[in-house]
Amino acid sequence: DTEVTQTPKHLVMGMTNKKSLKCEQHMGHRAMYWYKQKAKKPPELMFVYSYEKLSINESVPSRFSPECPNSSLLNLHLHALQPEDSALYLCASSLGVPGEKLFFGSGTQLSVL
Amino acid sequence: KQEVTQIPAALSVPEGENLVLNCSFTDSAIYNLQWFRQDPGKGLTSLLLIQSSQREQTSGRLNASLDKSSGRSTLYIAASQPGDSATYLCAVSPHWSGAGSYQLTFGKGTKLSVIP
Numbered sequence: 001d002t003e004v005t006q007t008p009k010h011l012v013m014g015m016t017n018k019k020s021l022k023c024e025q026h027m028g029h030r031a032m033y034w035y036k037q038k039a040k041k042p043p044e045l046m047f048v049y050s051y052e053k054l055s056i057n058e059s060v061p062s063r064f065s066p067e068c069p070n071s072s073l074l075n076l077h078l079h080a081l082q083p084e085d086s087a088l089y090l091c092a093s094s095l096g097v098p099g100e101k102l103f104f105g106s107g108t109q110l111s112v113l
Numbered sequence: 114k115q116e117v118t119q120i121p122a123a124l125s126v127p128e129g130e131n132l133v134l135n136c137s138f139t140d141s142a143i144y145n146l147q148w149f150r151q152d153p154g155k156g157l158t159s160l161l162l163i164q165s166s167q168r169e170q171t172s173g174r175l176n177a178s179l180d181k182s183s184g185r186s187t188l189y190i191a192a193s194q195p196g197d198s199a200t201y202l203c204a205v206s207p208h209w210s211g212a213g214s215y216q217l218t219f220g221k222g223t224k225l226s227v228i229p
Contacts, residue, residue, distance in 0.1 A: 004156075031215065042202060042219035043157070048212070055212040090156050098214030099144040099206040104156035 006091050006105035014113055015081060021108050023074040023091030030096030032074040034066060037088045049074060050096065081112045115140045117205055119220035126193055127228050134188040134223045136203035141181050144206040144214060148177050148188050151200045151222070193227045200224045
């Protein structure tokens, strides 16, 4: 299994809602990532978990809250988002050591109304 | 601060042509370089990864080269097909710096259209 699975594929939420994005991999990878991608732009790194510990938080607003319950799962909890947070949210994983090949999920297309 | 540039931003070619996509980076202190493919509204697929000590990598019709000293990489696609139509991004991983080495710097991509 060489897949990174993200759910849901599409999400529409109001600014007062709370929702969660989920990501799962069964490749034994120990590094997992959240990226945000706006249309026609490259992905921007948000968070990195390495061996279930938060290694990188790229000064992301607190309305985004990551969680890594175990080595196979990564969640992104969303609360009180703004319309400018509408984007494609991508999860990725790699073996564990920095600089390894990244495997991406197909993403969650988020719209904030 | 590392900057990655991809030229051209868009490219349209007839089916069957060989083509080259370019990527340049400003800081040669890299760990490796990856080429990705992205279809509209989808995630990225890693095509090739070249370590800083390597000169090239090949996979099927794809060949990527790396000249670290000049800060350049090329992705060569042979005998292009309509199914190759996608956006191609390159990304560099910085030289080992602990957790900072997880931070890839991406180019803005080249949108490739292969016309049947």
